[in-house]
Amino acid sequence: MADRVLDYCGLKCPYPILKLSSQYPNFKEGEIIEVIGDCPTFEKDIKAWCQKLGKTIINMEKQGDKLKVTIRI
Amino acid sequence: MAKYLCGSLLNLHCSIENCQHGEDFIKILHQCISVLESLSKGDTSQKVTIFTDKGCLKKLVDTIHRLTEEVEEFLNLNHELAIGICEHFDVLRKLQQGDYSVRASEDSPVEIVKMLGQLINKQRDRFLDYIERLKEQHAEIVHSYEQQNAILSSVGVAIVVVDEDMTIEFVNKELEDLVGYSKKELEGKFKWTDFVPEELLNTMIEYHKLRRISPHLAPRQYEAKIKDREGKIKDVLINVAMIPYTKKSIASIIDISERKKIQEQLIHSHKMQALGLLSGRVAHEFNNILSGILGFANLIEEKIEDSLIKNYSRKIIEAGERARDLAKNLLTFSRKEAVGESKKINLSRYLLEFAEFIRPIIGRDIQVKLKIPEDEISYRIDPSHLEVILMNLVTNARDAMPDGGTLTLGLKDVNLDMDYYYTHPLVKPGHYVAICVTDTGIGMDKETKERIFEPFFTTKPKGKGTGLGLSTVFGLIKGYGGHIHVYSEPGKGTTFKIYLPHEEKRDTLIIDRKALKGDETILVVDDDEQIRRYFSAILKDFGYSVIEASDGFEAVNIVEDNKELISLCLVDLVMPGISGIETVKQIRKISDKIKTIIMSGHPIDLKEFESIEKTISADELLYKIRNMLDKKE
Numbered sequence: 273m274a275d276r277v278l279d280y281c282g283l284k285c286p287y288p289i290l291k292l293s294s295q296y297p298n299f300k301e302g303e304i305i306e307v308i309g310d311c312p313t314f315e316k317d318i319k320a321w322c323q324k325l326g327k328t329i330i331n332m333e334k335q336g337d338k339l340k341v342t343i344r345i
Numbered sequence: 346m347a348k349y350l351c352g353s354l355l356n357l358h359c360s361i362e363n364c365q366h367g368e369d370f371i372k373i374l375h376q377c378i379s380v381l382e383s384l385s386k387g388d389t390s391q392k393v394t395i396f397t398d399k400g401c402l403k404k405l406v407d408t409i410h411r412l413t414e415e416v417e418e419f420l421n422l423n424h425e426l427a428i429g430i431c432e433h434f435d436v437l438r439k440l441q442q443g444d445y446s447v448r449a450s451e452d453s454p455v456e457i458v459k460m461l462g463q464l465i466n467k468q469r470d471r472f473l474d475y476i477e478r479l480k481e482q483h484a485e486i487v488h489s490y491e492q493q494n495a496i497l498s499s500v501g502v503a504i505v506v507v508d509e510d511m512t513i514e515f516v517n518k519e520l521e522d523l524v525g526y527s528k529k530e531l532e533g534k535f536k537w538t539d540f541v542p543e544e545l546l547n548t549m550i551e552y553h554k555l556r557r558i559s560p561h562l563a564p565r566q567y568e569a570k571i572k573d574r575e576g577k578i579k580d581v582l583i584n585v586a587m588i589p590y591t592k593k594s595i596a597s598i599i600d601i602s603e604r605k606k607i608q609e610q611l612i613h614s615h616k617m618q619a620l621g622l623l624s625g626r627v628a629h630e631f632n633n634i635l636s637g638i639l640g641f642a643n644l645i646e647e648k649i650e651d652s653l654i655k656n657y658s659r660k661i662i663e664a665g666e667r668a669r670d671l672a673k674n675l676l677t678f679s680r681k682e683a684v685g686e687s688k689k690i691n692l693s694r695y696l697l698e699f700a701e702f703i704r705p706i707i708g709r710d711i712q713v714k715l716k717i718p719e720d721e722i723s724y725r726i727d728p729s730h731l732e733v734i735l736m737n738l739v740t741n742a743r744d745a746m747p748d749g750g751t752l753t754l755g756l757k758d759v760n761l762d763m764d765y766y767y768t769h770p771l772v773k774p775g776h777y778v779a780i781c782v783t784d785t786g787i788g789m790d791k792e793t794k795e796r797i798f799e800p801f802f803t804t805k806p807k808g809k810g811t812g813l814g815l816s817t818v819f820g821l822i823k824g825y826g827g828h829i830h831v832y833s834e835p836g837k838g839t840t841f842k843i844y845l846p847h848e849e850k851r852d853t854l855i856i857d858r859k860a861l862k863g864d865e866t867i868l869v870v871d872d873d874e875q876i877r878r879y880f881s882a883i884l885k886d887f888g889y890s891v892i893e894a895s896d897g898f899e900a901v902n903i904v905e906d907n908k909e910l911i912s913l914c915l916v917d918l919v920m921p922g923i924s925g926i927e928t929v930k931q932i933r934k935i936s937d938k939i940k941t942i943i944m945s946g947h948p949i950d951l952k953e954f955e956s957i958e959k960t961i962s963a964d965e966l967l968y969k970i971r972n973m974l975d976k977k978e
């Protein structure tokens with residue numbers, strides 16, 4: 273189970289990753305987070321974010337329009 | 346905008362359906378609507394794929410293409426911007442947490458993000474630089490602190506730092522040893538005044554305060570006393586300075602108790618030497634005069650018939666004889682009396698008998714104890730000397746115990762090593778016989794103790810004591826190359842310790858004194874006038890002619906002018922100007938017939954030079970000189 277779930281559905285990119293970044297200082301090293309979004313470029317953005325910040329994507333799951341991404345901080 | 350476009354297209358679509366246009370037309374419109382709908386959600390992946398060249402439709406499709414491209418470009422920019430900001434945000438966060446290994450990326454296609462990255466990196470580098478400089482400065486401070494600490498700890502003298510309120514702030518190892526407390530117990534807990542004896546307290550506090558008003562108001566260096574953990578008072582030399590920018594002072598403290606004691610011993614021994622010389626002279630003259638008086642008095646006595654006058658002259662002779670005894674004692678003190686016949690005496694047995702002998706004399710309320718080792722100890726000595734020594738000490742002990750007490754006679758073989766020599770520089774290391782006479786009597790204060798060996802010093806009422814007892818003892822013991830020490834405490838008692846060197850040490854001492862005489866000329870070179878006088882007096886007494894020189898330069902000049910006359914030079918080792926060794930070398934160059942002896946204050950080994958110690962006894966010196974002069978090359 274994820275340590276925290278961040279639901280950014282209804283938000284247009286790039287708001288989800290901006291919000292994620294501002295939340296990031298509260299995360300602990302090694303924590304597992306789940307980010308959910310429904311913007312069409314959400315997948316692209318979250319991948320870029322993980323790559324730039326050196327985080328690992330553990331799982332990615334489509335649920336209808338929504339995309340659920342599990343990340344290790 | 347895409348939504349609005351989509352809405353108007355739907356209206357357009359309805360009106361077109363009512364007209365009779367072809368199926369393609371409808372399809373294209375459908376596609377346009379769906380592309381615009383995706384676009385409105387931010388999805389730029391959909392495209393109108395059906396081709397048309399119909400004027401207004403083509404225009405519509407082209408516009409949607411352009412719109413898609415623009416929206417895509419706009420979105421891309423937006424994403425780049427967002428990702429860039431997220432990335433920089435993360436770098437700043439890490440820097441803030443103290444992780445300086447990170448750098449912001451400077452490769453964003455968005456100009457402002459790239460500039461921001463550069464700015465962050467520049468700021469980071471500057472900050473790192475600053476930290477590096479701080480670290481260096483810190484290290485420098487730590488090093489200098491450690492260096493100073495090392496200096497303070499290893500200077501070899503006690504160091505203490507004292508705050509304005511007298512609290513001890515820092516001490517080194519030597520100070521711990523000096524006062525007997527550990528660093529932990531001292532620092533911040535004790536006040537400096539805790540170690541100052543009562544009588545010095547006010548002076549020290551005064552100095553402390555004055556120094557803080559202006560450093561030159563109090564002495565920088567002074568002698569004082571401190572009291573250690575056991576309450577023992579130590580003589581110290583203190584050096585104080587203020588620490589700049591503070592109200593703290595730093596003091597170095599040297600324990601000079603030992604040095605003081607040795608100094609006192611030396612002064613005392615010099616004084617005794619001078620007194621010996623003086624009283625010897627006086628007694629000598631006195632003896633000559635007495636010989637005349639006694640001689641003529643005897644003549645008168647023989648010539649007189651009248652018994653009354655005969656009786657008077659008898660009184661003169663008796664008084665004269667008493668005076669002669671006195672002079673004899675004085676001569677003993679100054680070691681001019683001929684050494685009597687020595688024989689080997691079993692000291693262990695002698696003391697046993699002596700104890701029996703004195704028991705009835707010293708009174709019933711004084712207990713006599715003996716401390717004699719199992720192994721018997723023998724010593725070669727004139728028995729009458731031994732008796733004089735012991736009788737004098739025992740009589741003094743008895744006088745010191747008018748209300749009774751215990752008298753202890755002790756005997757021991759001892760080996761005085763170099764350690765003992767360092768604290769008693771006048772005593773040569775070696776094997777000694779130690780005889781102790783201890784009483785539990787009134788004891789002596791410091792002032793008395795300092796003077797007891799002086800001839801005529803007495804604290805006894807007139808007529809009771811002559812004050813010659815101990816000076817005679819002193820003279821006799823010196824004659825055997827021995828030493829006498831006294832330990833005394835007022836009200837507790839006194840111990841006299843006699844050290845007599847074992848035979849091999851003083852073989853040369855029992856010599857026919859006539860054989861020591863000579864008529865050669867000897868040059869005495871020493872910068873110390875007293876020592877020079879002392880040696881020349883001895884030499885002159887034994888018939889030698891003496892020339893004195895106060896330094897090497899003068900000595901060489903004298904030898905130059907008198908090389909036929911001078912037979913031997915006695916040269917001090919340490920002198921201002923040319924050293925003793927150099928002087929001897931130059932003298933040897935002038936004439937190889939002149940013998941040389943170097944005198945030193947300490948035992949030394951000068952391979953190619955004859956040498957003696959200044960503490961040598963007169964007899965030994967004369968013996969050595971005679972031997973050298975008589976030695977044929």
Ligand SMILES: Nc1ncnc2c1ncn2[C@@H]1O[C@H](COP(=O)(O)OP(=O)(O)OP(=O)(O)O)[C@@H](O)[C@H]1O
Pocket residue numbers: 737741742745784786787788789793797802803804805809810811812813814815816839
């Ligand atoms: N055992 C002792 N206890 C205390 N004081 C002593 C002792 N021995 C010597 N003294 C002190 O040393 C002084 C000098 O002693 P010293 O034997 O030279 O002379 P004296 O005893 O006074 O006179 P004399 O020996 O001629 O009768 C004494 O007067 C005394 O004050």
Ligand SMILES: [Mg+2]
Pocket residue numbers: 737740741810814815
């Ligand atoms: Mg006496």
